[in-house]
Amino acid sequence: MEQDAAQLAGHIDNGHIEFEGLPNTRDLGGMPAADGKRIRTHRLLRSGLLAPATRADLARLHDDYDLRLDIDLRTDEECAERPDPVAELPGLRFVHLPVFQEPAAGVSRSETDMDRVLAQVKRGEVEPAQLMITLYPNMLLSDEGITAYRTFFEEILACETGAVLWHCTAGKDRCGMASVLMETALGVPWEVIFADYMATNRFYGLAVVDGVPEDPFNGVDARYLNAAADAATREFGGMLGYIDRALGIGAGARAELKARYLV
Numbered sequence: 366m367e368q369d370a371a372q373l374a375g376h377i378d379n380g381h382i383e384f385e386g387l388p389n390t391r392d393l394g395g396m397p398a399a400d401g402k403r404i405r406t407h408r409l410l411r412s413g414l415l416a417p418a419t420r421a422d423l424a425r426l427h428d429d430y431d432l433r434l435d436i437d438l439r440t441d442e443e444c445a446e447r448p449d450p451v452a453e454l455p456g457l458r459f460v461h462l463p464v465f466q467e468p469a470a471g472v473s474r475s476e477t478d479m480d481r482v483l484a485q486v487k488r489g490e491v492e493p494a495q496l497m498i499t500l501y502p503n504m505l506l507s508d509e510g511i512t513a514y515r516t517f518f519e520e521i522l523a524c525e526t527g528a529v530l531w532h533c534t535a536g537k538d539r540c541g542m543a544s545v546l547m548e549t550a551l552g553v554p555w556e557v558i559f560a561d562y563m564a565t566n567r568f569y570g571l572a573v574v575d576g577v578p579e580d581p582f583n584g585v586d587a588r589y590l591n592a593a594a595d596a597a598t599r600e601f602g603g604m605l606g607y608i609d610r611a612l613g614i615g616a617g618a619r620a621e622l623k624a625r626y627l628v
Contacts, residue, residue, distance in 0.1 A: 381568060382410075384425070386417035389536040389568045392430075393544070396561070399552025402627040407431070408528050409626060411544045413536030416447040423453045426530070433527030435459045436517055438539040440466050447534075460520050462513040464504050464539045493581035497538075497589045502596035504542055505607060515612040517543055518550070522618060525625075537565040537585050542593060546612075549604045550619050551626060562590050 380392040390413070394406025407430050415435070418426070426432040433456060437449055440463050451459045504510045521529050533539035541562050548558045563585055566573050571584040578584025597607040608614045 378564075381564075382425075384422040385419040386422050387412055387415070389413040389565055390530075391561070391564075391568075393548065393561075396548065396551075396553050396557055398548075398627050399623055400627070402623075404548075404551060404553070405626050405628045409547065410528055410530040411536060411540050412530055412532040413540070414447060414534050415449045415530075415532060418450060420453075423450060426528075427454050427456075430530075431527040432457060432530055434520060434524040434529040436520060436529065436531040436543075437461050438464050438513060438517075438531060438533045438543060443534055458524070460516075462516050462520075464510050464513045464533075464542075465507065466509065494577070494586060494588065497581065497586065498592045501538070501542070501589045501593040504539060505593055505596055505611075506600065511611055514543065514546055515614070517546075518608075518612060518614045518618065518622075521547075522621060535565070535569075535583060537562075538589070541565070541585065541590070545590070545593075545604065546608055547622075550608055550614065550622055552623065559587070559590065563587065 379395050382390045382392055384390055391411050392406055393404045393409040393411065396404045398404050410430065410432070432454060435449055435451065435454070435457055437444060437459065439461075441461075444461060449459060451457055505514070517531065531540055531543050545558055545562060548561065565571075566578050566584045569583060572579045573584070576587055578586060594604060597604050601607040601610050608619070609616075
């Protein structure tokens with residue numbers, strides 16, 4: 366399905382939720398998906414850090430979205446530094462699924478990790494974009510990543526009512542890959558998946574020059590996602606093959622997801 370840039374941006378912008386303290390939170394609802402259907406609204410949410418949410422934000426998540434499941438993809442250290450406000454959301458189930466635990470330059474956002482990485486960049490020891498290009502395939506192919514993303518699907522399949530939200534710190538890398546995988550499972554066209562991934566730059570107000578964000582750690586670059594897609598294609602024949610063969614989320618589970626989340 367070929368769509369122009371304006372249509373693609375419209376799909377994503379329509380899903381952006383204007384919260385007071387959460388700049389990169391989106392509802393996947395409305396995206397075109399399999400069999401001419403669209404993703405159901407108010408059911409599948411992606412976000413960055415939840416700690417800055419205001420009382421009004423939390424009330425909206427509870428009252429407007431009936432949020433029932435919070436999947437946190439961050440490391441233990443990140444969670445300890447800025448925990449999710451779980452106690453402020455009655456009836457919420459919290460699941461911690463770290464995509465990795467070891468410090469990962471530019472992706473893990475603990476204070477100590479970012480201080481270390483920025484010092485390395487300043488000394489000219491690392492090139493930020495190349496770090497991210499290397500890290501993206503590892504998120505999919507490492508044992509921790511496979512376990513996290515498999516359980517991500519299993520937890521969502523087990524949550525039969527209300528909305529699900531998944532997040533990391535910036536809502537673009539670990540959360541971005543979770544979103545790519547869910548959208549793939551639901552039959553969203555790749556050009557829409559790609560536009561959703563790249564929209565982080567717009568929602569954070571980052572300038573992009575020749576496809577490269579002004580801040581490689583807080584923005585997204587097509588090369589990052591392409592590195593992950595290439596790895597999935599090389600090892601499993603594509604993202605759908607990765608979901609099926611690496612994660613064990615087969616045709617039956619994907620059919621259940623489509624029945625629940627597509628209209």
